[in-house]
Amino acid sequence: MTTSLSTDYTGKTQYDWLTITLHWLTAILVVTLFLLAEIWDFLPKGTPLRKGMQAWHISLGLTLVAVYIIRVLWHVFGSNRLPPAAHGLQQVAAKTVHYTLYALLALQMVLGFLFRWAQGEPFMFFGLFDVPTLMSADREMAHTYGEWHEQVAWIIIILAGGHAALALLHHYVYKDGVLLRMLPCISRRR
């Protein structure tokens, strides 16, 4: 089925450049954070490489917090709005997935902070500054937060994977331009 590319009332066929940049930055950061954790799991505990990867995970996690806050503020106050890419139930499903991803990312960031504070270990941003400690160390809670953090990570990756697969389905099967709305491809601009 081929449908024409939707446009908003100003004639735009794509999200604005900041929305696109923040979307792809988020995607790259989430996948990198996940891969770092899955890879360090194979390394012996306490090795400098494992510790280094964990320090990178925390610094990139803090970067994700900044990207996320800018993204939500931009989504609410500044970004251009396009008409829904689908209608009826499909539109409800797509919106639900998007808002669930936003909610899970927020939860994951909060769990990341709780996890680190409960571990009572260094909490630095690329060696530049220390995140203030708001909680005393607690080994038992660290274990619990760690398990939740890991479970939420898998849910995010599976949901984002499904979301990406659908975007590719729209592009290659329905050929309706939904993926192009989120790509910086000038040729489709009207």
Ligand code: HEM
């Ligand atoms: C961890 C990875 C990802 C996350 C967390 C994520 C999250 C999101 C969210 C929250 C939105 C809603 C945008 C908004 O209204 O503010 C969105 C839109 C979109 N995403 Fe992703 N995404 C990810 C990866 C991908 C990938 C890999 C693709 C493509 C293969 C993709 C394609 C799209 C497209 C095309 C839209 C716009 C849909 C529309 O206009 O209705 N995303 N994404």
Ligand code: HEM
């Ligand atoms: C979507 C983003 C994120 C994903 C997918 C993710 C994923 C993971 C995973 C799978 C683990 C391993 C858990 C375990 O084995 O128990 C982990 C560990 C950890 N994450 Fe995240 N994480 C994310 C964001 C964050 C953020 C924002 C922070 C805080 C700034 C953070 C802090 C930590 C800490 C402190 C650890 C434990 C490191 C250690 O044992 O030294 N994470 N993360």
